[in-house]
Every structure is written in C-alpha cells, then in structure tokens.
Amino acid sequence: MTRTITRSVKALAGAALTTLLAATGCAGDSQADGIKVGIVCGGLSLATLTIDEGQLGATKAEQICFDSGSDAVQALSGGSIDAFVGAGEHIIRNRIKDLDVKGYAVTSQVPPYSLVTTSSSTVQKVADLAGQSVAVTAPGSLSDTELQRAAEENGVDYKGLRVVGSGTGATMQATVEKGGAAAGMVSDPLLTTMVQSGNFRVLWKPQFRYVALTVIAKESWAQQHRDTLAAFVKGIRATQERAGTDFKTTAETAKKQAPGLSQESLDQVLKTTLDQAPPGLVVDAAVYQDTVDLLQQVGQVKPGTAPSFADSFDFSLLSSP
Incomplete structure (x- = not known):
C-alpha cells in the first residue's frame, strides 16, 4: 500500500510539473525524454532509417513495433506512444471521432501493399x-x-x-x-x-496517389513537445536528403531492417522507398483530396465528414528554426 501511495504522489507531482511547464511555455523546449514512435515493422521506411542512423541531435527516438496501424492508433490514443508513422486515413477517421491528431511530415505518397x-x-x-x-x-x-x-x-x-x-x-x-x-x-x-x-x-499493385505514411501525433502532445517532434521530422528529412547524396551509406543502414536481402534487392527497395517520399516530406491538398476520395469511394468515410487539409496536417515543424 505504501508503495502504491508513493507512486501516486510521484505521478501527481509529475503531472503538476508538466502542467506548470506547459503553462510557462517551457515544455516544448525539452528533448530529454525523447519520443516513442509506433511503426508497423517488417518494412523499410525513412522513419526507421532515421532512428537507426541515430542522427537526431539531443533527441532520442525509440521505435515501438506494431502488427497493424489500427493497433498503433489505439496506443497513440492511450498515450503509450508519442507518435505513429502510418496512413493518412488514420488522421481522417480519428479527427471525425474528435481525436486531436495531425500529420507533421509525409514519408510516402504511394500505397505500399x-x-x-x-x-x-x-x-x-x-x-x-x-x-x-x-x-x-x-x-x-x-x-x-x-x-x-x-x-x-x-x-x-x-x-x-x-x-x-x-x-x-x-x-x-x-x-x-x-x-x-x-x-x-x-x-x-x-x-x-x-x-x-x-x-x-x-x-x-496500386497505381494511385495516397497519403500512405505520415508522422502522426496528438496536437496536444505536439504543442508541449514541439522541439522534440521538430527534431524527429527534420531528422527524417535529413535522412531523405543524405540518401540523395550518399546512397551507399544509407543502404548500409538499411541492412538492419532487411538483413536477409541481397545488396541488389536492398538497393532497389531503398530506391523505391525514397521515390515514394514527396520532396521535403510535404504534400499538397490535391494528394490529400485523392486520399479522401478513395475513403469515400470504399465507404470508410461519409461524404462531407472529412476534416479539411489544414485541419489534418501541419508541416510548419519541418521549417521551424
């Protein structure tokens, strides 16, 4: 019982401190806690490459594997992860349910399956x-x-x-x-x-544009950890840029995600991964509308209920100081 009370007091104290930091505008300046990122593992993505490269400055990123995007979204909603690299449809469907999620960088605009x-x-x-x-x-x-x-x-x-x-x-x-x-x-x-x-x-094989992979986080968390999230999305963009100038080194890092693949096959998979990412990790409203149209077409979203492009994405962290 004593241990339980002690933990509860510590939790309440921690919550109070977080609230105080948020109120004074300091919470977003700390990167010490890092970021827990949900990823549907088993594939190769710019996000996993960025985490494996470990070039995020003072920010520490931890990859949490999931078997599906729907499982990861539940974890994001529950707070056990801070961000999730998944399909744009999760933003649309969950904003309709009043969950305050947004996309902060798009790492693929081509469906992967x-x-x-x-x-x-x-x-x-x-x-x-x-x-x-x-x-x-x-x-x-x-x-x-x-x-x-x-x-x-x-x-x-x-x-x-x-x-x-x-x-x-x-x-x-x-x-x-x-x-x-x-x-x-x-x-x-x-x-x-x-x-x-x-x-x-x-x-x-899919032949259409779609917000297939985007860094998703709750707006409330993003506001309190702005610097941490900015470091992560900028790190992904840096990985994208480095791959363009030093493909060989990026391919070496990629071996961690696909150790059984031959070098020739790995190079092809990596090239495809890079080609699927939009320049600067930013998409326009037209790609988003294509995504909404498909969800409406297959009956996942009712016409007129999807959030606007501006309500669904915030790319400002990619260009923040």
Whole structure:
C-alpha cells in the first residue's frame, strides 16, 4: 500500500510539473525524454532509417513495433506512444471521432501493399478471389483499405471476401504459402523477397496517389513537445536528403531492417522507398483530396465528414528554426 501511495504522489507531482511547464511555455523546449514512435515493422521506411542512423541531435527516438496501424492508433490514443508513422486515413477517421491528431511530415505518397498469391494458385486475377479468404495486416488498416480498392477496381464484392488479419512479415507469408488465405497484402522488403523466390506472384499493385505514411501525433502532445517532434521530422528529412547524396551509406543502414536481402534487392527497395517520399516530406491538398476520395469511394468515410487539409496536417515543424 505504501508503495502504491508513493507512486501516486510521484505521478501527481509529475503531472503538476508538466502542467506548470506547459503553462510557462517551457515544455516544448525539452528533448530529454525523447519520443516513442509506433511503426508497423517488417518494412523499410525513412522513419526507421532515421532512428537507426541515430542522427537526431539531443533527441532520442525509440521505435515501438506494431502488427497493424489500427493497433498503433489505439496506443497513440492511450498515450503509450508519442507518435505513429502510418496512413493518412488514420488522421481522417480519428479527427471525425474528435481525436486531436495531425500529420507533421509525409514519408510516402504511394500505397505500399500489393496483392500476392502463390505461383501454383489457380487464382489468376483479382476477380478470381470472389468469396475466398484474403489476408491483410489487420482489418481497418491501410492494407485493408487497399484491398477494398482492389476489389472495387475489379468488380469484386468486398463484403463477400473472407478478410483475415495476419500481421506482417513471416506470419503473412506463412498464411498465403500454407493456404490460410488465397492471397495477401504484402509490402517491401518482404514483397521483393517473396516474388524473387519464384514461389509467389503479384495479382494487383496500386497505381494511385495516397497519403500512405505520415508522422502522426496528438496536437496536444505536439504543442508541449514541439522541439522534440521538430527534431524527429527534420531528422527524417535529413535522412531523405543524405540518401540523395550518399546512397551507399544509407543502404548500409538499411541492412538492419532487411538483413536477409541481397545488396541488389536492398538497393532497389531503398530506391523505391525514397521515390515514394514527396520532396521535403510535404504534400499538397490535391494528394490529400485523392486520399479522401478513395475513403469515400470504399465507404470508410461519409461524404462531407472529412476534416479539411489544414485541419489534418501541419508541416510548419519541418521549417521551424
């Protein structure tokens, strides 16, 4: 009981101190606590490269792995992580629910997931998946949104599919390979590895603009930790710029995220990752509108309910002093 009371007193004291710092404008000046960043691991991203490079000045970034974006958003809402690198749809859907999240840098404007099946499968096109099981990382995540788009493009009733959540990496590959699903949504570097093995082939690949990866944080947290968040997003932009002038060094860092990939394959995956990022990590309202249009098209967002571009993104930290 004594320990419980002591911890409670310390927690209350800490909360009071945080409130006082915020009121005096000092909370945003401290980077000592660092930033806990949620990432759907198993892929290669500018954010993971930045964390691995460790070039964020005084700011310390800790990567927290999740199997899906929906799980990460729950953690962000609950406060167990400070930021999340995920799809723009999470901003839109959660702002509609009055959660004060915004995007502070866009690291990819191209959807990452492709629909893959085994080379021996009788499924030859997306239309053949009607009524069958299809694996996504988790229902409600970007991979699921892409599946809805693939189904709509090919005249397949999405509601008639048996959608299963399989996570990422080895579990996703095993689900497709062992027949747990007729096809699955897979992103790089696993996508390249699976196809190069000769045991899998791509059924569908996205060909549209979309806010696929953006640094998401609560506005309230961002206001209190402005310098920390600015250091993180600027660090990602610095990684983007360094890769353009010193690709070889960046590729060496990338090996930590894809140790089993050949150098040739890794270089290709890294090049694709860099190509998918918008210049300066900033998108315009047109890309955002494309994202909103897709969500409305697949029935995830009701027309007229999506927040404005200005309410959804704040890129000022990328250019702050």
